[in-house]
Amino acid sequence: MPEKSIASFDVKRLEILDEEGNADKTLMPGLSGGEIKHIYEMMLLSRAFDERALQLQREGRLGTYASIRGQEAAQVASAFAAEKTDWIFPSFRETGVQITMGYPLYMLFQYWSGDERGMKCPGGLNVFPVCVPVGTHLPHAAGAAMAMKIRGEKKAALAYFGDGATSKGDFHEAFNLAGVFRAPAVFICQNNQWAISVPLSRQTAAGTLAQKALAYGFTGLQVDGNDVFAVYKAAKEAIEKAKSGGGPSFIECFTYRLSDHTTADDSTRYRPAQEVEEWKGRDPVKRLRLYMEKEGLLDGEFQKQTEEQAEKAIDEAYHKMEEIGPPPANDMFAYTFEKPSPGEAQQMREFLG
Amino acid sequence: MAAVNMVQALNMALRQEMEKDPSVVILGEDVGRDGGVFRVTEGLFEKFGGERIMDTPLSETGIVGAAIGMSACGLLPVVEIQFMGFIYGAFDQIVNHAARLRSRSRGRFTCPLVIRTPYGAGIKALEIHSESTEALFAHIQGLKVAVPSGPYVAKGLLLSAIRDPDPVIFLEPARLYRMIKEDVPEEQYTIPLGRARKAREGKAVTLISWGSMLQRTMKAANGFDADVIDLMSLSPWDAEMVLSSVRKTGRAVIVQEAPKTCGFASEVAATIAEDAIAYLRGPVLRVAAYDVVLPFSKLEDYYMPGIERIKNKIEEAMRY
């Protein structure tokens, strides 16, 4: 009997907005001028927060910080596609997602300054605490999505992670669970091509990350991660599909980390300056600005105003964090259990003297 | 002989052993071109190439599991797990395989690998980078656990770990990496696994510690006639040295960075209670972190046992 082909696959890449700010009108998602302006504002705010955080870290006012520079489109546009009732499972490089979801800026400062109170997501939002062990939050998103399905809620669970995370077993187990249970999960990978010093070619021998979803029975799409419209469109469709019972999706946002891995890293040790320069030319913020100028959505006045508002919001947030001050030391005893264990209670008494 | 820090001492040990023994290989995240995030493997990629210094995918289970296969198959892998907080993905491999391969194959296959990992608080790191869970590993039969307390010990202990025929978890207190410099001989020397050392001689009280707490214990010991023991190995550990010291002093204070409940100090205390109770003047005392989830950096100093807390416990012991 002859061998026959029993499966074949196709992996797509979506691009809408080019580097000069020209959009393919046939592919444009339905976004109003006001919505596009809002996305732009969030991108500028995210970038301004990022720059401030780096500066504050250098001054010794914040701890180690992970910059999102270059990844603003992937973060802001995908989060903008979500609703407040959706659940977000972020990694540690997600400032733009948090800001777009409405996470208070002063709490982000608290988090990065080593104050755990910044991790307490305010009511009305479902943003999980930042996940530091790479990829370990993906099964949580799968499980949250399974719960949404069981409870009959029209919600989606969005998990954010990097290219490095796709090498963890957790990634594969989460994908498999979500696929088997057709859970309303949206997996969003920011493939910034580096995991600290390890290049993408050392994470996988596969041609794309997107294709990994196919083995788990759902779609994987690669998008130009520096293209707000492609990211938004892919995320919106995936979220709608999830909410209408279509199961999970995977979106690989192909992008680039323009900064060091964190403030504790020196990327000149391992990656060519030439590569960084090339990607600076593909700046997602600039690309959207060019588009908006062409479409008459942005002029010098709007740009100036948006920048000023962002700086003001950041100033206020930082002052608020400073005004609140450091956490009281006994905060560390408050959340181990709902009620302290007898041993812990005894230790707290000793601690308080 | 040059004064070097612990990063340099570890680097020297790795380089020299790799020169001597072609079966030694290193694998982990960022250990190659970047030289490790703490630079312990700096320069080794350039010297030994990518076949022996392997930058791996971000895959702790895979790294440790593969190292088990390599070690069974003639190599001597030294794994770097970037921080101890990320080792748990590989716990299955460590506990169910590395620790048991000798036993499961009745000695036919063995697992001479080393897993190095930085650990401990006091470096103002992000979440999950600062815990001390050495007791989890010391509790597993078939694993050896070593913890250097400074550059000199680090070099000799790592060489023993690499040459040991069984799996060794080698825990490097990150706070010490660049804190202390010591004279470390260029020549190779070993410090045996399973043995403690006297960091100071005294007659009135025995202070037992390891890793990052040794420095603080030594400082707190000032003004007391204290015998200070640096355990260096937690499994197996040198109960003999501890017992003979306690039989001499009649007092024992154990200092650990980890939370109190079920930490390694509990094992030391129980052993003293079993085998030296007749010599004790008072209770065996522990100084440890609180039984809470390790707080973020702003509260870290309240959490970690400091010199004052250690001093107070020594005074308490001296009242008996």
Ligand SMILES: Cc1ncc(C[n+]2csc(CCOP(=O)(O)OP(=O)(O)O)c2C)c(N)n1
């Ligand atoms: C399980 C685990 N292993 C190692 C680390 C240390 N570490 C932090 S970030 C990182 C690289 C992550 O790369 P990627 O997933 O691509 O995300 P990116 O940092 O590029 O956003 C590593 C190795 C970690 N946090 N968790």
Ligand SMILES: [Mg+2]
């Ligand atoms: Mg990455």
